[in-house]
Amino acid sequence: MNIIEVVNDSQKQLFLDLARILYKGDPNFACPLDGEINGIFNPKENSFYKHGEAIRWILTNESGELIGRIAAFINTNKAYTFDQPTGGCGFFECIDNKEAAFLLFDTAKSWLKERGMEAMDGPINFGENDNHWGLLVDGFIPQGYGMPYHKAYYKDFFESYGFKVFFEQYSYHLDRAKGLSKRFLKIAEWIAKKPGFEFEHFKFSNSEKYINDIIEVYNEAWKFHDNFTPIDIEDIRKIAKEGKGILEEDFIWFAYHEGKPIAFFVTMPDLNQILRKMNGKLDFWNKLKFFYYLKRKTITRARITIMGVVPKYQRFGIESAIFFHMNEAIKKKPHYTELELSWVGDFNPKMISIYESVGGVRMKTHYTYRYLFDPNMPFKRTPIIPLENRGSKVSQE
Numbered sequence: 001m002n003i004i005e006v007v008n009d010s011q012k013q014l015f016l017d018l019a020r021i022l023y024k025g026d027p028n029f030a031c032p033l034d035g036e037i038n039g040i041f042n043p044k045e046n047s048f049y050k051h052g053e054a055i056r057w058i059l060t061n062e063s064g065e066l067i068g069r070i071a072a073f074i075n076t077n078k079a080y081t082f083d084q085p086t087g088g089c090g091f092f093e094c095i096d097n098k099e100a101a102f103l104l105f106d107t108a109k110s111w112l113k114e115r116g117m118e119a120m121d122g123p124i125n126f127g128e129n130d131n132h133w134g135l136l137v138d139g140f141i142p143q144g145y146g147m148p149y150h151k152a153y154y155k156d157f158f159e160s161y162g163f164k165v166f167f168e169q170y171s172y173h174l175d176r177a178k179g180l181s182k183r184f185l186k187i188a189e190w191i192a193k194k195p196g197f198e199f200e201h202f203k204f205s206n207s208e209k210y211i212n213d214i215i216e217v218y219n220e221a222w223k224f225h226d227n228f229t230p231i232d233i234e235d236i237r238k239i240a241k242e243g244k245g246i247l248e249e250d251f252i253w254f255a256y257h258e259g260k261p262i263a264f265f266v267t268m269p270d271l272n273q274i275l276r277k278m279n280g281k282l283d284f285w286n287k288l289k290f291f292y293y294l295k296r297k298t299i300t301r302a303r304i305t306i307m308g309v310v311p312k313y314q315r316f317g318i319e320s321a322i323f324f325h326m327n328e329a330i331k332k333k334p335h336y337t338e339l340e341l342s343w344v345g346d347f348n349p350k351m352i353s354i355y356e357s358v359g360g361v362r363m364k365t366h367y368t369y370r371y372l373f374d375p376n377m378p379f380k381r382t383p384i385i386p387l388e389n390r391g392s393k394v395s396q397e
Contacts, residue, residue: 001067001100003107006056012038014058018069018093020279022151028142031280032132040126047232052079053149054113054126056091057107059100066095072108072155073126077229084118084381085371090132092123093307094157101157105371106254111188113373120371121150121166123156126246128235130305134343134366135171144340145271145304147171148366155367163369167382169341170352172360180358181329183257184388188324191317198259201323202252204244213254213261214308218241221308247269250329251302253322255313263309265322270301295353297335304341307351319354347382 006015007239016034023029043055052075059068063179090110094101111119125132131146135154143149180188185204192199202210204250214385223227240247255263274293293299309318330336341360345352372379 001062002060002064003103004060006041006058006253010059012041014066015056015069015091016280018058018066018327020311021066022093022095022200023149027276028140028146029199030142030276033278033282034280035264035276038130046127047235048073048075048126050232052126053386055089055111057104059094059104059323063098064345068092068104068306070104070108071126072120074112074117075126079117081229082119084119084120084374084377085116086370087112087115088124088126089120089122090124090126092154093151094154096151096153098157101154102161105157105161109373110372111315118377120373122163122369122371123150128231134368137365137367139171139364142276143272143364144301145173145268145275145340145341146303146305147342147364156365158369161185162369162375163371164298164379165367165381166370167312168346169343169366169368170355170362171364171366172344172348172355173338173363174339174341174358174360176330176337176339176358180323184320184358185327186326187317192321192324193318195215195316196258197316197321198256199321200256201250201325201329202247202254203249207237207240210254211240211251211263213268214264217261217264217308217310220310231286243268248302248329248333250332253325253329254316254324255309257313261310262313263318263322264307265304265319265326267298267302267304267307267326267339270303273299273301300335301338301340302330302336314349314350319351320357323354325357345382349384 004011004014016037020031025113039045041054052073054071054073056071057069058066059069069091070089071091072087072089079085079087089105092104094104109120123135132148134148135158136143136148136150137155140152211233214236215231219230249337251267253265254261274290277293341355342364343366344355370379
């Protein structure tokens, strides 16, 4: 077998093509856009290169056939906040061959070790953890946009190599036909009408205000959490800019108390319902196809990606009130029949309780693994978020 660093355009294309080859004919797979994946490994597009580095490889067999790929990266803002300096590996794909898989893991490990790392998380993203994060181990059904889909045999590869579960990630689904429970709606409506509290949804016409509100709430909600790092405001601006014409303004909600932002809630249309028809390509004709399907209201599912509540207000039921407003908004768009609530970590029992109280059913499980280079070092799972400092971020780095 031959491991090859990805440095030129043809190798970049092979890195992308492997997923199309492995999942060909699988109706559950929605190929990520080539431009999106290439952007993750482009320093001009990915702000994480300001405080990190990344590399990727492809693997071929003795006949020159493409059989695997992997990437490795170091986020220096995060790497040294753990007991062992920790890097990451991700975008792993491989044929059903353990020797090939272990060679890919070894390659990522060696690169990280040369740079002073003592542990490796995977499979993760060189970016925020709401996309391309975790290994699918249960719920091999169509994934929401940003949630990775994998071969079932990957789990054995990771665990046989020595990776251990660092935390579990759960995705809940809410059937809109069943609606929210009457008890929940009654409580949520009461909270939503309490004096001094105001709720409003995002508007592109005033996007900078809402972007700053997200930053303020996020930093306040998560500054006490282990391994916290602030969001880069440019990343939020980029999402807002690229989402114009796609995002639903009234699917993104904010809560205020006496004018101060105290919570936010972001829900996005599940673009995978269209992207699975495009095989990762966004050429001229596929752009036309994309907007055609968008106009035809092909998207029937929305994915809740992130919530944040300032600690001082986490016992007020603000999450319930936001769910109430979201429910009212979605009633006006009956083509949305399902909500995916993803993901919430097993370290965040409060959010799990909320998702279950609104009627969410656990449908999918992803694992984020950690591999310690020194097997004699004690392994620790992600700690449960203390109640007094608990935020409500659906996905947590």
